Amino acid sequence: MTHSTHEQHEQAAVIGQRAAEDRTPVTVIGLGPMGAALAEAYLNQGHPTTVWNRTPGKADELVARGARRADSVTGAVTASPLIVVCLKDYPAMYGVLEQAADGALAGRTLVNHSSGTPEQAREAVGWATGRGAEYLDGAIMVPVTAVGHPDAKILYSGPRAVFDTHRTALAAMGGTTYLGAEPELAVLYNTALLGLMYATLNGFLHSAALVGTAGVKAATFAELAVDWFLPSVVNPIIVAGVPDVDRGRYPGDLGNMEMNLTAIDHVLHTSAQQGIDTDHPALLKALAERAVAAGRGGENYMAMAEVFRGRRTGGAGGG
Ligand SMILES: NC(=O)c1ccc[n+]([C@@H]2O[C@H](COP(=O)([O-])OP(=O)(O)OC[C@H]3O[C@@H](n4cnc5c(N)ncnc54)[C@H](OP(=O)(O)O)[C@@H]3O)[C@@H](O)[C@H]2O)c1
Known part of the structure; x- marks a missing residue:
């Protein structure tokens, strides 16, 4: 079996398991195009889903579809054991999560899909563990329209046990590819794959101009x-x-x-x-x-x- 076929089978098994399991309550913080798609995927899979966004109106459609609107960051964080963050960048993540009351993050798992650098990913581990939270870094390698499909490539790095605990719930967003314990791996792969994508697209476009x-x-x-x-x-x-x-x-x-x-x-x-x-x-x-x-x-x-x-x-x- 090839690596990808093996992975697809594993993912299919995880999706299959989902039907038989309770749905972990999930909070999604950040409702830009990507965060809204992640929240919608959780709603579609029947997870109790709490949402929070700096601009509250962006939650309206999700709330109409069954999401619970948190009125504060503390309310958002304490609503679920699993907190998915999808903001513009790491400073935005700190700016939002630091509004939470002391102790609110303790015992919860933070999965950060905000764009950043390997150094920022490493720093985020210390920030989260200092507040008693587990931390996984995630990289979404597909467009908004692919979120929620089992073959959507989403990469994770961080402690294996934390990933395993939440793997079934994470599978609501797409395929779960675990890269390793080093927190920066997801960001590093993300950057490397984007470099590959841009170099390849430029190569194609230059060649198209040539025959053009x-x-x-x-x-x-x-x-x-x-x-x-x-x-x-x-x-x-x-x-x-x-x-x-x-x-x-x-x-x-x-x-x-x-x-x-x-x-x-x-x-x-x-x-x-x-x-x-x-x-x-x-x-x-x-x-x-x-x-x-x-x-x-x-x-x-x-x-x-x-x-x-x-x-x-x-x-x-x-x-
Ligand atoms: N869109 C894609 O196709 C795609 C694909 C892969 C990965 N991603 C990643 O997903 C993340 C989110 O992307 P996105 O497309 O949803 O849009 P985005 O423009 O990168 O982020 C929008 C979100 O960030 C919030 N935000 C920005 N600055 C903030 C601040 N200073 N304080 C609090 N909140 C702040 C916005 O809140 P407001 O609504 O209040 O402005 C909104 O919730 C990014 O890191 C991006 O790289 C996106």
Whole structure:
């Protein structure tokens, strides 16, 4: 069974269990587009759901559907053992939760889906445990419309026992992927996956602009590119190449960095000749040149890993 199939089975089992279990009361703090979707998912799954938002009117629709409106942060926090926070950022979370009465958080579990940095996630553990609360950090990797579906990717980090205690209730929001005990893991994965997403989207959009110079519509290009790109090329290269990345050894017998640098140079020059922006391929070329300058011209393309590791491992990047 593949990892993802195994995970899907596990998630299906968790969702299946839900039908037979009592529904944990849940409080959702923060009713922007995402927080409102999380609260709605809890209502849909039959959880007693308490909601609080700085701008109270945003709770009206949820209250009409059966949510209980808390009139204060203390009331919100003390209504449930599980408190899901979905605010703009960590400072907003502290600004709200510090309005709660002393001792209100003690014995409860805080699951924070607000956007932040690894350092902020680590600090939040001390903040929560200092108030007697357990803390999980969560990262929602799907748009609002996917929340509540079992295949919605939601990542968690923090103490395993705390995650296990609440896993069934957390599954109301979507698929539950546990990353590990280090609190910053969810935020770190979130940032890494977003970096991957933006780099990939920029790659597609630059390429669409390139064929667009011949009057090809982006939708026409996508018909070919979508099938070719991830399933036929990028995914197999990643799967075959990640052992090299983890070992730090990059045999170039099937294709090497010099060959790739020539190909990237063609992307750069063709972009210039066709009159489109060249910043994207220029960056690709500059990065590949650094790998070659560091003596990796004969290694395979995955040797770029050493450029990106930079100062951390004394790799090719340096500074
Ligand atoms: N929307 C998405 O597609 C999506 C996807 C994945 C993850 N996320 C994450 O989910 C979190 C929430 O996102 P969102 O889309 O719902 O909207 P958002 O604009 O990031 O956050 C809106 C929420 O934060 C509250 N807020 C902002 N500043 C505040 C402050 N100083 N004090 C108290 N409350 C404050 C807002 O209250 P008011 O209503 O009173 O302004 C509202 O409840 C973010 O961290 C975001 O990164 C969102």
